[in-house]
Amino acid sequence: MTKRPTVDAASLEREGAEPFRQKNPETFARYLARQKIVFLVAYVGYVCAYLVRNNFKLTSEKIRLAHGWSLTEVGVILTAFTITYGFGKFFMGMVVDRTSLRRTFSLALGASAIVCITIGYLESLPLLFGAMLLLGMIQGALAPASMTMIANWYPNKTRGSAIAIWNTSQNLGGAALPLIITGLLAWAGPANLAMAFWVPGVVVLALSALFYRTAGDRPEVEGFGTLRDIYGAAGSPQVHHESTSSYWAIMKADVFTNPIVLTVAAVNALLYLLRFGILNWMPAFLGTEMGFSQPQYSTAFSALEWIAIPGSFFFAWLSVKYPNKQSIVGFWGLVLLAGLILFYMGNRNYPLLLLCTGLMGAL
Structure with a gap:
């Protein structure tokens, strides 16, 4: 039996883009350079999103003890972000489909930085609750906007790889922030908790101004033509709807009445319930209940995110191989994850804590 030769996705796309390249060599070269910049902005920008997202979460136990608040009160504040972030990703995802991606992404990132800086100086529970509600809604725009940027600049065959690499940005940002906060508090003293908010916030605010100039709108808006113009059939969306289908008709057919999508959404919701449950309460549980120091539980938080990066690539490889x-x-x-959570709940050994949280992150 003759084995069919394999052709990689990049080769197929190069072949599809060859007519456009020959006809518009300078435009094609500028497009490829711009494509790289757009990906870099989407990646670094989403790392920045995490640098102004979990600041209250990571300092919540020290703030709680300093103000004499109850765990319930802190839990309500943390829940405020979770609720609006979930709804924000859905509704803001619809907004970014109809607006300038460059402006939406950079302005949402800048607004997140401003809210983060403000939270560092709030001492009122109602104001903190309102600020976290606002932060969750604003942050809900960043993932859809950055993913849409990549989707609009990468054709069908390489879009998945680009999104997979971009997906590690959340782990990189989530892993970096605990180490940054630990370093800031070690340098300025544990009483200077506001530094955990305004230092990352100022950096991200400055970068958001840069991203306002460099983030990517759709290629056709920037004068390059559509992906179909550039790549031919390889750049055409793989959809079964007529172009006249309304937005809500597509949502109803492909999302709200699609059992596969609904099942995946339900499983993902349960996994996020575990994720937020562990991460939201890690400072209080490990710091007060289990007796670990702030640098120790922050490092455990970071380990969970660091090991998630190779873990995501490993399970992606498994899904392709099998x-x-x-x-x-x-x-x-999930069985292994349940066992690790049970072990995590009773472990007081620090090296084993790092191993356990790392494995939980990988899963």
Whole structure:
């Protein structure tokens, strides 16, 4: 039996883009350079999103003890972000489909930085609750905007790889912030908690101004033509709807009545319930209940995010190698995760804590 030769996705796209390249060599060269810049902005920008997202979460136990607040009061504040962030990703995802991606992304990032700086100086529970509600809604725009930027600049065959690499930006940002806060508090003293908010906030605010100039709108808006113009069929969206279909008709057909999408959404919601439950309460549980220091539980928080990066690539490899075994891999992954959570709840050994949180992040 003759084995069919394999052709990588990049080769297919280069072939599709060859007519455009020959006809418009300078434009094509500028497009490729711009594509790299857009990806870099989307990646670094989403790292920045995490530098102004979890600041209250990571300092919540020290703030709680300093003000004499209860765990319930802190829990309500943390829940405020979670609620609006979930709704924000959905509704703001619809907004970014209809607005300038460059402006939406950079302005939302800048607004997040301003809210983060403000939170560092708030001592009123109602004001903190309102600020976290606002932060969650604003941050909800950043993931859809950055993913849409990449989707608009990468054709079908390489779009998935670009998104997969971009997806590690959240882990990089989530891992970096605890170490940054630990370093700032070690340098300025544990009483200077506001530094955990305004230092990352000022840096991200400055970068958001840069991103306002360099982030990417759709290629056709910037004068390059559509992906179909550049790549031919390789750049055409793989959809089954007529172009006249309304937005809500597409949402109803492909999302709200699609059992596969709804099942994946339900599983993802449960996983986020675990994720937020562990991370939101890590400072209080590890710091007060289990007796670990702030640098120790911050490092454990960081380890969970760092190990998630190779973990995501490993499970992506498994899904490609065993395309019909994802449910089995997912089942045993959840069983192992449950065991790790039980171990985490009773462990007081620091090296084992780092190992446990790292493995939880990988899963």
